[in-house]
Amino acid sequence: MGDFNDILHQTEKREGNAQPLNLINGFRDAVESSGLSDFSFEGYQFTWERSKDTPNWVEAKLDKILTSDSWNDLFMHAKASSVIAPKSDLLPLHLHMYQAINQKPKGRFRFENLWLKESLCRDVMIECWSNSYGYPLIDRVGRCGKAIWDWGKNFSRNFHRRIDYWKSRMEHTKHRRDLHGISLFREAQFQYLRVLRQQSDY
Incomplete structure (x- = not known):
């Protein structure tokens, strides 16, 4: 090999x-x-x-x-x-x-501080806080906590899907020799490396 x-x-x-x-x-x-x-x-x-x-x-x-x-x-x-x-x-x-593999071990979810670096996490929190206006403070905190919890689980689980997506995009555009094709490849390349860095942080 x-x-x-x-x-x-x-x-x-x-x-x-x-x-x-x-x-x-x-x-x-x-x-x-x-x-x-x-x-x-x-x-x-x-x-x-x-x-x-x-x-x-x-x-x-x-x-x-x-x-x-x-x-x-x-x-x-x-x-x-x-x-x-x-x-x-x-x-x-x-x-x-x-x-x-007979059985996949169950992972325990926990909040990741690195989520705070993600703009989407901030957007989820702002939207939930705005939509819960008028509710008691404890309810608003609970709603926002659940929204971030749900977002975080999906975010962490989707690394492989996003990596595969951008990898596929690079494979499909790598042979392109026109300017638009080269631009598409470079964008897929940038996003692919970005997701890999995110995954390594977690």
């Missing part, structure tokens, strides 16, 4: 000079003679690029996961995916061997 600096098929390279057939055939023969096969992965397939956003932009699928039949039998539920790395010309691959 890693950067083999070669491709198995011409379709694994986009733009630039065509890869010499003798190199492709040599690499393919070496893989097959070793009893290995190319393990497919999800996500963006071109794991290396050069001169992005220029007329000389070249992409290729240089990173691969090569596995044997015995490994495939042992880890039949394994899955892999490429991981968008906005600050690198290489996309790392993530390989996960799934195991059966």
Whole structure:
């Protein structure tokens, strides 16, 4: 698993000079003679690029996961995916061997002080406080507390959904070469890194 600096098929390279057939055939023969096969992965397939956003932009699928039949039998539920790395010309691959989980442990909810950094948390509090005008103070505090509680639970649980969303947006726009497509990719890149920083804070 890693950067083999070669491709198995011409379709694994986009733009630039065509890869010499003798190199492709040599690499393919070496893989097959070793009893290995190319393990497919999800996500963006071109794991290396050069001169992005220029007329000389070249992409290729240089990173691969090569596995044997015995490994495939042992880890039949394994899955892999490429991981968008906005600050690198290489996309790392993530390989996960799934195991059966009988029961998901229940987490205990608690208020996170870092929520106070989120503008949405402030908006929820202001809106609830305004809507509860005229109620006794203890009721207003209780209503606002519940509103923030509900918002906070959803906010904490939605990290993976938001990360997957912006990752998907980067994957869908990464190959775009027009100015609008590049702008969309950079916006998705910014939001993706922002959510990752938020997750690391929690």
